Amino acid sequence: MSGSSPEAARAASRPRVSLRALVAPLTSGATVRAGVFLVVGGLVAGAYGLLIEGFAQMFADPRTATPTTAALAVVATTLAVAPPFLAPVRTVEVLAARTLLDVDVPTPSDRPRPAARWRGAAWFALHLVLGLVVVVSLLVVVPLVLDLLLSVLGTRSVVGPGWLPAWLAHPPVRLLLAFLVVVALPYVVVGARAVLRSAAPVLLGPDQSERIAELEAQTARLVARNRLAQDVHDGVGHALTITVLQAAAAARTVESDPVATRRSLAAIEETGRHAMAELDDLLRRLRSPGSAPLPGRDPSPEDDDLTTLVRRARETGADVTLDLVGDVGRAPDEVVHEVYRVAQESLTNALRHAPGAPVAVRVVRTADLGVEVRNPLPPGPRVAEERRGHGLAGMRERVTALGGTLVAGPDGGAWVVRASLPVVEDEQETREAST
Incomplete structure (x- = not known):
């Protein structure tokens, strides 16, 4: 051996x-x-x-x-x-x-x-x-x-x-x-x-404290970039969905109703212009994250405006209703922005996966700011699975980042997305509201 x-x-x-x-x-x-x-x-x-x-x-x-x-x-x-x-x-x-x-x-x-x-x-x-x-x-x-x-x-x-x-x-x-x-x-x-x-x-x-501070700063930068990337996904996805629906409507009425066709083309132009302005601003902030506070607001005067969002969806022929309960506008910008993004992504999914079905958007302001988007489930065994894409995960991440909650899924024959975000007002806003 x-x-x-x-x-x-x-x-x-x-x-x-x-x-x-x-x-x-x-x-x-x-x-x-x-x-x-x-x-x-x-x-x-x-x-x-x-x-x-x-x-x-x-x-x-x-x-x-x-x-x-x-x-x-x-x-x-x-x-x-x-x-x-x-x-x-x-x-x-x-x-x-x-x-x-x-x-x-x-x-x-x-x-x-x-x-x-x-x-x-x-x-x-x-x-x-x-x-x-x-x-x-x-x-x-x-x-x-x-x-x-x-x-x-x-x-x-x-x-x-x-x-x-x-x-x-x-x-x-x-x-x-x-x-x-x-x-x-x-x-x-x-x-x-x-x-x-x-x-x-x-x-x-x-030292250890500096390492922790650097890791926290790095995490904050990654969170900011992920948020901006999610904004790009939501904004571009919604604009493309609206554009496709308007183009389909224009194709159906190009001979029978020229006025409706021109209206659809004008809506496509408006949606594209708004999407380009939003995309330019988001890409600028992706290149220079410190150039604007996060989460920022879009450069258009119609930023985070749920009424405009619903109006554009209706112009495609979709049956969309909007119900605002309470003083919805009196909330921090970042909370209003996230509520807008949740409504936008949910409405986009509804128009894509359940075309022609009525969609109800409801925003309620109590101690929190809540948003609910509901539409009937179309027939088909794979509808729920199709809904579980990157959009839903992105919505949950951005809502959770602000301390809120989000649930989505079938509810009594309808697909429901429901989010609630806490609202923290400063003392000055509270005094102004009381007076």
Whole structure:
């Protein structure tokens, strides 16, 4: 029986470091980009150091240690400490981390929370500290290597036989030391880069509250787009249904009743013009969701007007009645809009699936705003199934989004769509209504 020992299995699971992986930092563009990022941080840290040293010398000199110097120090300290807490600085740091450190950090919020500002300041400080390490290493390595090379060539330098140990007095050993020192510098950059890459998601990335806020904003955008898409479906579907019915009516009367034909063609023109205006506005809002409040109103003066909706349906020859009970118009725009859309989609379905049948539209205003669309069920076993399409699901979604309820289905030989939406009035509207 063949097998492997636990020691062999552990040895096989250990990561193998190849020569190519060891040499990669010496030729990688990522090392160069990280080096640039760190050198910039080191230079900024040097500027802070010069500022501190300058004020230390001023306070040490009795001739300049005055209240004016103290006030200047307070102003300079404020200006020096403030940048790490500013949102634009954090944004620049995020973009730099993406470009120069190859780390995926999401774009920060324009109004970060205090905790995010402190984390951004911690990243700024870490960037400066590691950058200072790299810059100091660079300032040590370059002179040391030059001195070693000059000493090998017999030129007088800081590094000499009297300073170095005896085993480093030989020129080949000095050349090897110079080579090792030069090679070590990229690995310092690689180590600092690894530290920054591991810290970036924690210090520059969003915290839990920011993630939740972003998910909520994303959900709101998706809901808004779905609403607009549903508006496109409802508006275009209704316009096409009216147009088809009017065209059929015009075809029937083109020879026997030219006046009725012209009336049908005029209705088709009016329906098409209104549908185009509505479609243009909805597509504009789909491209730029923030261009108008949601749910918006159509650009026509007849927006959300149930009377106009019913009138256009009657012009097709349909038997449609409208019953308005209570002060239907005194409700928030979004509620009136959704009631209009429910009536529109229900009426469209009735005209499509039960042509010629009478349709009753009833809107009642009590504590809620309710709408009911009822039409007799035509004969056929699959009528109820045909009604359960995307339109009904879309109506239920938009009504539920406003805290309302919607039921649809057969009821005593009729197909009934019934929706109820809560109405929340502000205090000013209530006072105006009472007076």
